[in-house]
Amino acid sequence: MDHASFTEICLHQLKMSGVHEGERLIVLTQGNDRLAYADAFMAAGQRLGAVMYHMRLPAPLPSDGWAVGVTGLAEMPGAVDALKNCDMLIDCVFLLFSPEQFSIQASGTRILTAVEPPELLARMLPYPELREKVTIAAEMVERAKVMRITSPYGTDVTYKLNTYPTVAEYACTDTPGRWDHWPSGFVFTGGDDDGVDGTIVVAPGDILLPQRLMVREPITYTIERGWITDIRGGLEAQIVKSYMDSFDDPRGRGMSHVGWGMNPNAKWHNFVPGEFPGGMGMEARSFYGNVMFSTGPNNELGGPNDTACHLDIPMRNCSLFLDDSPVVIDGDIVVKEIQLTQR
Ligand code: FE
Numbered sequence: 001m002d003h004a005s006f007t008e009i010c011l012h013q014l015k016m017s018g019v020h021e022g023e024r025l026i027v028l029t030q031g032n033d034r035l036a037y038a039d040a041f042m043a044a045g046q047r048l049g050a051v052m053y054h055m056r057l058p059a060p061l062p063s064d065g066w067a068v069g070v071t072g073l074a075e076m077p078g079a080v081d082a083l084k085n086c087d088m089l090i091d092c093v094f095l096l097f098s099p100e101q102f103s104i105q106a107s108g109t110r111i112l113t114a115v116e117p118p119e120l121l122a123r124m125l126p127y128p129e130l131r132e133k134v135t136i137a138a139e140m141v142e143r144a145k146v147m148r149i150t151s152p153y154g155t156d157v158t159y160k161l162n163t164y165p166t167v168a169e170y171a172c173t174d175t176p177g178r179w180d181h182w183p184s185g186f187v188f189t190g191g192d193d194d195g196v197d198g199t200i201v202v203a204p205g206d207i208l209l210p211q212r213l214m215v216r217e218p219i220t221y222t223i224e225r226g227w228i229t230d231i232r233g234g235l236e237a238q239i240v241k242s243y244m245d246s247f248d249d250p251r252g253r254g255m256s257h258v259g260w261g262m263n264p265n266a267k268w269h270n271f272v273p274g275e276f277p278g279g280m281g282m283e284a285r286s287f288y289g290n291v292m293f294s295t296g297p298n299n300e301l302g303g304p305n306d307t308a309c310h311l312d313i314p315m316r317n318c319s320l321f322l323d324d325s326p327v328v329i330d331g332d333i334v335v336k337e338i339q340l341t342q343r
Contacts, residue, residue: 029055030059158198258293260290260292
């Protein structure tokens, strides 16, 4: 995408995020990654009269993969202080789950993560109706005591909801201390630490992240009192188990966030190899009517599990009930107040 077009979508984003004259924004990048993002955000912010900075961290040392919550900022308290002192941080590195991100938010700085390819950012711009409906959905989850998910493949799992807050992601943020991720469009919470029980069958066409795999053979998870006690299936089940074992941390078999996707501009069928090299799967997490469960850490919601072993698994054709009332039926949202159509 050329600089002028990229600047235009960043301008839309910053307006949706309430950026105004005199605010101080820092765009954070690392090494040679996403320098064009910094240029586009800087130009867009200047047009709104904001004071713009670009903080560029050195490239990370080589490592053997993604360790959730580990960032270069851990060794740079001065940089963290600067980020605490601005109004909004545009995170083009991916600080999520890091203690640095939590402390920056706690200081009142709002954070927007933007790491997906520009073409996807453009296709999934935030808009007021998305924000409004995801917020209503979050209020519904907030009120509920039990979430039950079923599917034609044999999923039947219950999450007790008495402990954790609900998070709405609608791809922009204008509230001090609040984080969001562009693109997005979904809602989630977490079950009580010992309050998730049942069976989840991940079916063909469902998606494993961060593996970026579309499942071809069912994976059957057995969950008892908040922990996965058994995983069965074919090749993809073996991959999940092998991945989990590589962390040497049994807490990777805990239950993490759970919720559903609401963005009609996100498409399941776009999840094909090669479409957006470098993307991390936000479109798959967001597609309308998916039910996404995840495994591993719940510290993002304030829980005690901070394992680095995390999978997000958006599923199609599920039904989701809050206190027995249907919200999603067979992969389609059935509550009028939160329905959205493509625009
Ligand atoms: Fe996740």
